[in-house]
Amino acid sequence: MDDNIILMKDIYKSYKMGKQTLPVLNGISIKIKRGEFVAILGPSGSGKSTLMNIIGCIDVADSGEYILAGKNINSRNEDELAFIRNREIGFVFQKFNLLPKFTAVQNVELPLLLRGVKRTDAHERALKILEGVGLSDRANHKPIELSGGQQQRVSIARALIGEPDILLADEPTGNLDSKSSKEIIDLFIKLNNEGHTIILITHDLNVASKAKKVLHIMDGQIYS
Template sequence: MDNKLIYMKDIVKYYKMGKSTLTVLDKVSLEIQEGEFVAVLGPSGSGKSTLMNIIGCIDVANSGEFSLVDEDMMKKNEDQLAYIRNRVLGFIFQRFNLLPKYKAIHNVAFPLLLRGYNKEKAYSRASELLEKVGLGDRMDHKPTELSGGQQQRVSIARALVGDPKILLADEPTGALDSKSGGEIMDLFMQLNDEGNTIVLITHDLQIAQKAHRIIRVKDGKIYA
């Protein structure tokens, strides 16, 4: 099936630092099809997080071509990029980024409440997803009452709640022990088997090897 969700050609990202220029991404090109599970692998400082931020519409490239779900991202303004972030993408972070004072079910429902869903519908969807990630008995627990692996499952349920086209996971096992990390990767593989497109950033080859395809990033360039 040839259905490109992500298309990048000759993407350049640099930062001005006084009189010097730091090039973080140097003519990066890639394509990711619907239904793929891709790992972006590279050491710290390789440019992989900047690449993820551009795919996630958090940062903007200086030049090149970038389309997401057949829309040209290089021509979008900040409001349009924010809309795409909220509707097309689901984010999973290394440190979970959960709301500490709220129960798991509210953390998952929160993006839908922001979109204007009524509380009953938002909580129903959140409950369904917490069951799906194996936390049906932990819905009323706050983040501090959950293990790291359980918090990451809440984070994954939250990322899924808006039915995104693409899941972006930035070092999702980085704050977990190896057992919990392995369980989270098993969950990602299950989600991919169900048709979810996943782009996962990691510095860990063992984690990357769980994906269908590895994109290696070093010194701002992509290597096959």
């Protein structure tokens, strides 16, 4: 059995800007094994956000091959991509993206409710996940009542509840102070030690250095 959870080969992506074509990814090839903690490090404009969108099945490459958890992504339609995205990948964003009128536990249980899981089962699972990220005592607090670091923990719990193969984090410490940033990175290290595959997109060398492997992206190309 192939232990690569992500296999990309010769990925190209460009965008139309009026009459011009702007190349963004220029022949990217990467392999990420199941259970790895990988940081993709690059400055603004390097192509890392586009690469993240393709890894997360939010966007598709113009050419090249992408195999995610044994599935060939290139040939999938929008509905199939949405299904794969919702089942295989848990997303953690810089701005948390929590629903302000929902409590922490309500935010976390929502993905399971949308899948049709019974509310009592989703609630029980959400409480357990919140406990795992150190927030069992904040389950009934709304986002405005939580610190930035606590909100990001809720976001991580929400990403984990569907038991995805991959946790994909886009600048997850970008809105946090140094203390909260360290706590979030320590949580990612803990989750990785528990077996989760983590891909961290960042421009911060200090954050990237905590991963077990760092891939540098510059001008749409990867340098290990």
